[in-house]
Amino acid sequence: MKRSLSSFARRAGATLALGAVAALSGCSSSAPLFLSDGRATTLVQCPAGSDSCSQQANASCGGAFDVVRQSIESGTLNLIYACRAK
Structure with a gap:
């Protein structure tokens, strides 16, 4: 009985680990796109009408960023933005 419980726990742990990997792969993002000058772009999403997208870009870039598209x-x-060169 002890042996079958431990093998069950091992299989359950492996199944959970595989499930976690599968779930995380669904959340992955694609590689960043680059502008012609070599700067990486970033996409942020927020509720329309709020300034949280600009705040996120500001914090990420240390203040200066260019809006590529919104x-x-x-x-x-x-909001897709690129940090300005320092």
Whole structure:
């Protein structure tokens, strides 16, 4: 009985680990896109009408960033930005 419980626990742990890897792979993002000058771009999403996208870009870039593209879809602001060279 002891042996079958330990093998069951091992299999359950392996199944959970595989499930976690599969779940995380669904959340992964693609590689960043680069501008012609070599700067990486970043996409942030926030509720339309709030300034949290700009705040995130500001914090990430240390203040200065360029908006590459922005759009609003279903009440969500999609902001693609690139940090300015320091």
